[in-house]
Amino acid sequence: MNLSTMPAILELLKLGGILLLLLGAAFGYMLINYKVWSFKLYLPIKILFGISLGVFFRAAGASWMTAGFATTLPILVALYFRYRLKGRYVAAAYFLAPAALGIALLFLYPLLYEFYLSFHDLSLKTFSGWIQQGEAPLAGPLGLDNYFEVFRDRATGQSFVVVLGRTILWTLVNVVFHVGLGLGLALCLNTPGMRGMGIYRAILTLPWVIPQLIAVLVWRSDFNESVGFINQFINVTNQLVSFEIGGRLIEPLTWVGFQTRSWFTDPSALFTAACIVNIWLGIPFMMINSLGALQSIPKSVYEAAAIDGARTLSRFRHITLPLLKPVLVPASLLGAIWTFNNLNVIYLMTDQGRYEGADILVTDLYKQSFTYYRYGFAAAYSFVIFAILCFLTWLQLRLTADKKPEEIKPQPKSRTKEAPLASSTNLSSSRI
Amino acid sequence: MKRNNLIPSALAFFALTAGAVQAAPVKINFWEQSPPETGAEIDKWIAVFQKSNPNIQVIRQHYENEELRTKFLRSSVTGDGADIVSGPNDIAGVFATAGVIQPVDGMFKADMFNSKSLDMTRIDGKTWGLPLNEGNHLILYYNKDLVKNPPATTKDLIDQAKAFTNEKQNKYGLAFFQSEPFWFVSFLHGFGGSPLQVNGKDVKVTIDTPEMQKALQFLVDLKDKEKILPKECNVDCAKSLFLSGNALFHISGDWELSTYAEKLGDKLGIAPLPVITETGKPMAPMLGGLFLYVNASTKGKELDATRKFLQYLSSKQVQQRVATKLNKIPATIEARADASVKNNAILNASAQAAANARPMPPQVEMRAAWDGMRIMVQRALSGKETVAQAVKTGQRAADEALKGIQQTPGKKPDTSAAMPAKAG
Numbered sequence: 001m002n003l004s005t006m007p008a009i010l011e012l013l014k015l016g017g018i019l020l021l022l023l024g025a026a027f028g029y030m031l032i033n034y035k036v037w038s039f040k041l042y043l044p045i046k047i048l049f050g051i052s053l054g055v056f057f058r059a060a061g062a063s064w065m066t067a068g069f070a071t072t073l074p075i076l077v078a079l080y081f082r083y084r085l086k087g088r089y090v091a092a093a094y095f096l097a098p099a100a101l102g103i104a105l106l107f108l109y110p111l112l113y114e115f116y117l118s119f120h121d122l123s124l125k126t127f128s129g130w131i132q133q134g135e136a137p138l139a140g141p142l143g144l145d146n147y148f149e150v151f152r153d154r155a156t157g158q159s160f161v162v163v164l165g166r167t168i169l170w171t172l173v174n175v176v177f178h179v180g181l182g183l184g185l186a187l188c189l190n191t192p193g194m195r196g197m198g199i200y201r202a203i204l205t206l207p208w209v210i211p212q213l214i215a216v217l218v219w220r221s222d223f224n225e226s227v228g229f230i231n232q233f234i235n236v237t238n239q240l241v242s243f244e245i246g247g248r249l250i251e252p253l254t255w256v257g258f259q260t261r262s263w264f265t266d267p268s269a270l271f272t273a274a275c276i277v278n279i280w281l282g283i284p285f286m287m288i289n290s291l292g293a294l295q296s297i298p299k300s301v302y303e304a305a306a307i308d309g310a311r312t313l314s315r316f317r318h319i320t321l322p323l324l325k326p327v328l329v330p331a332s333l334l335g336a337i338w339t340f341n342n343l344n345v346i347y348l349m350t351d352q353g354r355y356e357g358a359d360i361l362v363t364d365l366y367k368q369s370f371t372y373y374r375y376g377f378a379a380a381y382s383f384v385i386f387a388i389l390c391f392l393t394w395l396q397l398r399l400t401a402d403k404k405p406e407e408i409k410p411q412p413k414s415r416t417k418e419a420p421l422a423s424s425t426n427l428s429s430s431r432i
Numbered sequence: 433m434k435r436n437n438l439i440p441s442a443l444a445f446f447a448l449t450a451g452a453v454q455a456a457p458v459k460i461n462f463w464e465q466s467p468p469e470t471g472a473e474i475d476k477w478i479a480v481f482q483k484s485n486p487n488i489q490v491i492r493q494h495y496e497n498e499e500l501r502t503k504f505l506r507s508s509v510t511g512d513g514a515d516i517v518s519g520p521n522d523i524a525g526v527f528a529t530a531g532v533i534q535p536v537d538g539m540f541k542a543d544m545f546n547s548k549s550l551d552m553t554r555i556d557g558k559t560w561g562l563p564l565n566e567g568n569h570l571i572l573y574y575n576k577d578l579v580k581n582p583p584a585t586t587k588d589l590i591d592q593a594k595a596f597t598n599e600k601q602n603k604y605g606l607a608f609f610q611s612e613p614f615w616f617v618s619f620l621h622g623f624g625g626s627p628l629q630v631n632g633k634d635v636k637v638t639i640d641t642p643e644m645q646k647a648l649q650f651l652v653d654l655k656d657k658e659k660i661l662p663k664e665c666n667v668d669c670a671k672s673l674f675l676s677g678n679a680l681f682h683i684s685g686d687w688e689l690s691t692y693a694e695k696l697g698d699k700l701g702i703a704p705l706p707v708i709t710e711t712g713k714p715m716a717p718m719l720g721g722l723f724l725y726v727n728a729s730t731k732g733k734e735l736d737a738t739r740k741f742l743q744y745l746s747s748k749q750v751q752q753r754v755a756t757k758l759n760k761i762p763a764t765i766e767a768r769a770d771a772s773v774k775n776n777a778i779l780n781a782s783a784q785a786a787a788n789a790r791p792m793p794p795q796v797e798m799r800a801a802w803d804g805m806r807i808m809v810q811r812a813l814s815g816k817e818t819v820a821q822a823v824k825t826g827q828r829a830a831d832e833a834l835k836g837i838q839q840t841p842g843k844k845p846d847t848s849a850a851m852p853a854k855a856g
Contacts, residue, residue, distance in 0.1 A: 123836055123837070124526065124529050124530050124796065124836075124837050125529065125836075125837060127505070127529070127530035127531065127532075128529075128530055128531025128532075130509070131508060131509050131531065131532070132531075154829070154832060155825065155828030155829045155831070155832045156807055156825065156828075156829050157825075221668060221669075224664065224665075224666070224669050225662070225663045225664035226602065226604075226662035226663050226664060226665060226669065226673075227602065227662070227669055227672065227673065262663060262664055262814060263664075264611075264664055264666075265611060265664055265810055265813060265814035265816075266814060266816075267816075351666065354611070354612065354806060355611075355810065356807060356810065370502075371799060371803065371833075372799060372800075372833060372836045372837045373505065373526065373530070373837075374836045377836070
């Protein structure tokens, strides 16, 4: 066996062992709590235990944040068992406990620690102090300097607002094209009796099958200004449709912007190129989702609509779209979040951040933070992005949420016209 | 087993176990980021070392460049991580500033090495990395079928390149990664400039200077006035243009030597970068190499074993293989003088090209200089800004980046101070 693979395997085994130990400890800990939560001294003992644990961690050199976490976790568990659970759902809680503790340790703690770091100046210059004392100095007098820094204008003319605007544009353009083209192709593939549908589907799914890294690298070479396919194609096409009038070469396609570009050094061209690549990569996901949903719509609904005289567009608007909504909305939401946080495509298209002008929030965060190892700043930046994403998700969920039955106000006019069956059903799609 | 036999047996067992514990080899972890063929060669060196030092076990682990930096920094928090970590010289600034490596001054005799090699990791008078080889410098490549005499000056280069260039046929006189400052800095040196001014602990990024303006104007002119460069070209594009015979001259690093020698054979021409006609000074690329750094928390037996292993890597035996097997310029003077190294034509040509090269500053501030220059070069080449505007933007960007990395005066931590003891 290669010398260099052995340590990796050992490390994996070690990690697996640690994970098993953690789960075992969590299981055991919750079992003990379950057995003793009804004792009188349970709560005071747990509070004392929490405080001692925190003091121990602090004395051992841990930061206030870690010590605080160690103090509060046992107390919170005790409070939950004592006042909330009160013997109800104990079995469920008992089963969930290891996972809950796992989430607390592997997700909640890092999140809280990152929040703590966002107020501290942990960077290359304070790193050695952090190793030795376990703490980094506050970022500014109130600890808010990292957050101010995120919103500060930069010498290059880039600013948070510019990058945020570009990110929103990037997300919108990509999601609109993903959904639009994905749905369009799915509708084409859903044509009854189409020959060679399997072949078309396989070809159209190819961008999804090719590893993203390879696909982007190939696209990047295609966009090269001198030797890339895109510019060569534009040149040849322009030559084909060009003509001369009075010794002057006329290239009509250039009037609509069909001309060679410096795809990497021109920021707007670079952004366009990145959008093209990401749209190409993302269409199959939406297409497959839409196709699945389309195939699940019963034919009888369309037949009924046809009998009622509904035309193609009307059928699409009143049957297909409403019935696709339960699939398209979560898929678009997921797509929007993935696109918003898509580091790979921009990072690779900008040649690992070498070319400027196409950065979105995550790539900007990566570049701003890790080129100089500014961990505190990176934490603050991440929390700002996190807050934006939370807000956007909430907004989208609100806007696209279906109204509950009780929220639908009776509409006297339409009710009189509706068939008796439609009034007793909730499906908006049943109204054609 | 009879009871009277039990005690002697137990004693014998404990004695044997104790012996085994005593004889357990000292383990040293070695993380590297080299290409696979270098990794395979390193394994051979380790095998020979372990044969003569059975009480030391060297565990090699490969990581990608950036992953290695991040992982090493992260694991240093717990006093964990490799005892030895390899990497280019500019990593020294990051690690030394973060206080995760220790100086290696006492671990070898300084007069064994080429002084340039040692300068490449010297910060505040301390040497932070042991050089394994020199290199990563830029070379002028050409095809002997197309070029009779390699250009000695930039004027000569431009003349030959202009005669060859035919944009419609996709033929260019010169191809290199023109928007990357690592290439641009060779021009800057030729115009007498430098991106960093180091004065003891006072380090400044110097982008907004007359020399920088002249060098940048020269580069822009090569593209827009002389028209010998493609409109845009990165490493891959330049490489393919050169190998397909569509670029007369090509500037790239010594890392391409083996590939080009294999593809072009005797047709491959190698020359130092030409002299800038205007100044009479040679274009000087940055010189780097591969260095070995020692974890700040490596102490005691592990440190002794580490020192022994580093000394072995500096031995003539290993350094000769660096040249003959890896095609890299060895770091020690003794190995360079060896006949097997001197008779290697490609390596000699590379060493000649390296003669004009300047050691890449190891200071962490160089990162800010690279970023500032990258923005400057891109904006000037794309025509987004004039040369005068671009140097100012570059300077501002670098100064801004410096705020995040430079030490607050008077607060510099003692990097040799006590670190958490590393678990052996």
